[in-house]
Amino acid sequence: MASSNHNLSIAQYAIGLGDDALTLGHRLSEWCSHGPYLEEDIALINISLDYIGRARMFLDHAATVEGEGRDEDQLAYFRDDREFRNRLIFELPRGDFAETIARQCIVDPFYVLFFEALMQSKDPVLAGIAGKAIKESRYHWKHTHSWMLRLGDGTAESHQRILTALDEVWGYHFELFEMTDLDRELLDAGIAVDLAALKPKWDSMIDEVLTAATLTRPEDTWRQSGGRNGEHTEHLGHLLTELQFIQRAHPGLQW
Amino acid sequence: MTHHEASSSQRHYVPHPSRSPFTEGRRQSTQRAAKRTHHKPSPQLIQRMAQQPSPVLSLHTQNLMGHALLWRPEIALEQDMTQAIDEQTQAELDAFQARVDSEQKIEPKDWMPDAYRRTLIRQISQHAHSEIIGMQPEGNWITRAPSLRRKAVLLAKVQDEAGHGLYLYSAAETLGEPREKMNADLQSGKAKYSSIFNYPSVSWADIGAIGWLVDGAAIVNQVPLCRTSYGPYARGMVRICKEESFHQRQGFEIMTVLAAGNEAQKQMAQDALNRFWWPSLMMFGPPDDNSPNSAQSMAWKIKRYSNDELRQKFIDQTIPQAEHIGLTIPDPDLKWNEERGHYDIGEIQWDEFFNVIKGNGKCNRQRIAHHKAAHNEGAWVREAALAYDAKQRAKASGQVA
Ligand SMILES: [Fe+2]
Ligand SMILES: [Fe+2]
Numbered sequence: 001m002a003s004s005n006h007n008l009s010i011a012q013y014a015i016g017l018g019d020d021a022l023t024l025g026h027r028l029s030e031w032c033s034h035g036p037y038l039e040e041d042i043a044l045i046n047i048s049l050d051y052i053g054r055a056r057m058f059l060d061h062a063a064t065v066e067g068e069g070r071d072e073d074q075l076a077y078f079r080d081d082r083e084f085r086n087r088l089i090f091e092l093p094r095g096d097f098a099e100t101i102a103r104q105c106i107v108d109p110f111y112v113l114f115f116e117a118l119m120q121s122k123d124p125v126l127a128g129i130a131g132k133a134i135k136e137s138r139y140h141w142k143h144t145h146s147w148m149l150r151l152g153d154g155t156a157e158s159h160q161r162i163l164t165a166l167d168e169v170w171g172y173h174f175e176l177f178e179m180t181d182l183d184r185e186l187l188d189a190g191i192a193v194d195l196a197a198l199k200p201k202w203d204s205m206i207d208e209v210l211t212a213a214t215l216t217r218p219e220d221t222w223r224q225s226g227g228r229n230g231e232h233t234e235h236l237g238h239l240l241t242e243l244q245f246i247q248r249a250h251p252g253l254q255w
Numbered sequence: 256m257t258h259h260e261a262s263s264s265q266r267h268y269v270p271h272p273s274r275s276p277f278t279e280g281r282r283q284s285t286q287r288a289a290k291r292t293h294h295k296p297s298p299q300l301i302q303r304m305a306q307q308p309s310p311v312l313s314l315h316t317q318n319l320m321g322h323a324l325l326w327r328p329e330i331a332l333e334q335d336m337t338q339a340i341d342e343q344t345q346a347e348l349d350a351f352q353a354r355v356d357s358e359q360k361i362e363p364k365d366w367m368p369d370a371y372r373r374t375l376i377r378q379i380s381q382h383a384h385s386e387i388i389g390m391q392p393e394g395n396w397i398t399r400a401p402s403l404r405r406k407a408v409l410l411a412k413v414q415d416e417a418g419h420g421l422y423l424y425s426a427a428e429t430l431g432e433p434r435e436k437m438n439a440d441l442q443s444g445k446a447k448y449s450s451i452f453n454y455p456s457v458s459w460a461d462i463g464a465i466g467w468l469v470d471g472a473a474i475v476n477q478v479p480l481c482r483t484s485y486g487p488y489a490r491g492m493v494r495i496c497k498e499e500s501f502h503q504r505q506g507f508e509i510m511t512v513l514a515a516g517n518e519a520q521k522q523m524a525q526d527a528l529n530r531f532w533w534p535s536l537m538m539f540g541p542p543d544d545n546s547p548n549s550a551q552s553m554a555w556k557i558k559r560y561s562n563d564e565l566r567q568k569f570i571d572q573t574i575p576q577a578e579h580i581g582l583t584i585p586d587p588d589l590k591w592n593e594e595r596g597h598y599d600i601g602e603i604q605w606d607e608f609f610n611v612i613k614g615n616g617k618c619n620r621q622r623i624a625h626h627k628a629a630h631n632e633g634a635w636v637r638e639a640a641l642a643y644d645a646k647q648r649a650k651a652s653g654q655v656a
Contacts (some may be wrong), residue, residue: 151639
């Protein structure tokens with residue numbers, strides 16, 4: 001049945017977006033009480049909260065259109081890493097503050113552009129989530145942008161640290177702009193975002209912040225992808241071990 | 256929907272690139288946190304709290320924004336000198352007491368006895384440290400929360416506690432105590448924090464117990480502080496108490512669900528209550544006949560009820576809640592006293608309390624080591640922020656000249 005296949009495609013798409021948000025939200029939440037000072041603890045918890053909020057909305061939508069009686073928690077807590085569809089950059093360990101800011105520097109401008117586009121989706125739920133998330137991501141980007149300047153143009157040590165961190169995460173940014181078959185199918189239906197089309201704008205946002213922060217752009221010498229096919233790094237398994245522990249130990253209960 | 260689930264729409268925490276995050280970020284995050292709840296405090300609350308800043312504070316604030324030197328020894332000197340001068344005339348003391356007695360708020364600029372200032376600094380900073388150290392046992396379950404909803408609510412709660420810490424540090428700064436000194440005193444062990452956070456949070460039910468009992472006890476302690484004589488502290492407590500009551504409710508809700516769950520969940524809930532009940536009662540401090548600072552604090556209206564009165568209030572309100580969800584208070588001597596109109600409880604093990612305060616709780620060393628490690632790991636970040644600000648100022652003044 002065409003329409004039920006179509007719904008499954010939308011569910012898959014929403015699961016990918018939900019897994020992206022869930023894994024990054026989890027990583028950011030690891031900062032709680034570890035921030036360089038209290039103000040930053042609050043900021044990072046707040047950003048984490050935004051991502052967990054998105055994960056809930058996307059996974060709830062996926063569960064609804066899928067129509068198999070699952071809910072957001074069954075999707076989050078009862079899939080193994082091979083079934084997770086997040087792109088790799090989101091599952092990487094939180095690292096130190098430079099690594100966190102470097103990842104956000106790639107991710108935040110991407111999301112600003114992505115949600116602007118997703119707001120036009122013919123799927124009203126996805127468009128609605130995008131309308132909420134775009135505001136969040138604009139603030140995230142302001143926060144990250146100001147830190148890029150401070151770290152890049154701060155001390156020699158901070159300059160070196162952010163440069164190294166950016167270099168270590170750089171190869172993961174390509175996957176954000178990769179179009180899968182599912183992306184193409186739903187793009188034709190007016191539901192998904194044309195990721196490749198976002199790249200030029202993203203490039204110019206990145207170039208602007210790097211120049212302002214006195215940093216040089218890493219070279220495109222390596223690349224990693226596979227998350228949308230369930231081909232993950234070793235890190236995801238550990239993340240899920242922690243995330244899913246209670247539900248797996250005591251399945252089928254209310255919490 | 257709890258207020259927390261709808262909470263992530265405010266983000267004023269983004270520090271302005273040209274300002275020090277030590278000052279700017281703090282003010283913005285406090286405003287942001289204030290806006291997150293349904294029960295918004297008046298937007299002027301933060302402003303009012305900082306109104307009439309003392310000369311010491313504004314110097315200090317300028318210092319934070321302007322120079323890498325974060326702790327001005329002359330502030331301590333200034334305080335030591337005033338402590339040394341024993342010439343606070345009886346007339347000044349009488350006038351001060353009269354203001355307190357007539358329920359006028361004392362503001363940062365007002366004259367106040369040094370002992371009053373010191374008592375407040377000790378109490379407010381200890382309260383702030385408790386909020387901050389309390390993030391650790393609760394943060395311990397953020398990555399393992401059993402549902403996405405619980406995870407979001409817990410994140411929001413811990414974020415609130417961090418906001419309380421900031422707010423209280425700011426209130427203490429209005430008394431001339433620099434934040435960096437408070438931080439150093441916490442790490443050196445000179446300053447204390449609530450002993451309850453030296454107990455480990457070993458199961459998910461502990462998150463329920465902490466919200467229900469620890470936030471519950473905090474509310475009983477803190478509601479009277481909304482009328483405390485020092486203005487900035489009193490105004491700060493109004494907002495904090497509103498948030499604490501959400502925390503208490505969500506903790507109780509966790510316990511309710513567990514207590515109505517399967518055998519393992521019930522056991523988890525009862526076990527958490529067994530471990531947190533007595534330490535919660537100890538949160539109110541030693542019994543009245545053994546509480547050296549209380550009388551003066553009462554006269555100054557910093558405190559309004561005695562430790563034992565507050566403890567009794569907490570006991571009386573919590574026992575019916577435990578009964579309601581079918582959990583057993585771990586006290587064989589517990590019984591309703593018809594004559595007094597209160598519950599009688601068994602003996603509190605005060606030797607345990609003093610032992611934990613002395614540093615022998617399961618987590619004392621871990622909590623401080625954690626705090627130091629985060630602080631030290633962040634040193635290069637703070638240096639970068641200061642260096643960047645200095646460069647920006649140099650550029651700006653170069654342009655002016
Ligand atoms: Fe609090
Ligand atoms: Fe609280």
